[in-house]
Amino acid sequence: MILTGSAIVQARKNGALVIEPFESANIGPNSYDFRLGNRCKTYRSSILDTHKMNEVDEFIIPEDGLVLCPRKIYLVNTLETMGSTEYVPIIKGRSSIGRLGLFINITADLIDIGSINQWTLQLHCVAPVRIYPGMLIGQVTFWKVHGRVEFYNGKYSRKPSPVESLAFLDANV
């Protein structure tokens, strides 16, 4: 079951989920609209490798925005710290953003339960598009869980967002 906007507000009051900072104006019928942070990472090499550490450059997105280029991945933090110990968050783009051809994630929309962080967005555009720090960019939905809950304690825990891919750590197991 998906939480309604009022259930999200209630669950936040009860401490079952975190959204900080929180603006009641950003509550939707079944989601909360979150904003884009200003820290961005891009990969230094144009050719990437899932078994290797891919070096990144980090920079701050200026107030007057950044034009994204197709064929490049931009990792940017969410402005809000979000997460839940009771519900599973699933993130979506906002339709206003999708209509501009901007992906905010790349087929990985499920946030592990217990992962309370600024999340890392995987920005990718179809056509060049200018983005601004603090803009409303995506929405988070919260889903009820069937079965006993165990929390995430993986390789992205407690790292300041955005975090580049750590897929290479899997290659050694």
Added chain:
Amino acid sequence: MDNEPLYGSGSFLMILSKSAILAAVDAGDINIDPFDPQALNPNSYNFRLGPQLLEWSAAQHEFVPVAFPGTGFLLHADRLYLGSTLEYIGSRRYAMLLLGRSSIGRLGLFVNISADLGHTGSLGQWTLELRVVQPLRIYPGQNVGQISFWVTSGVPHSYAGRYKFDVGPLPSKHNFSLERQ
């Protein structure tokens, strides 16, 4: 809670937790073969990339197999590839959603193209629609995506679609195909 009756219990459209997935595998309500409990996440199961890879050939106007050695294969941007899950995955009881892993999404690899719903009753190696933003080297057998399982509402309708018991990557069965470039 893992064993509570699902129909009429009010627990519809909930996502299964790790312990509920494990209980469903034990009960035969979820099939994952080969199954490794280490691949369970809090609300999903990590699947691996199978050893076969197809690439769309504009010249031949069809998907053609490409060599996919242990040293990997470099996916190019603006091309479409089909891979498959290494595991046979399915469920007679739950709906399934296929998604990427964040480690892979952070490298710009799509594992499907808008079609993420696995029908209740289907079982097979799932075809993955692979597309990259930047060129990316991938390897057979690597962790590449996850599947989540969802409690459904209503009487289960056994899926009898065209892709049941798939083995390896299967091109679209639409009788039209991709345009020549």
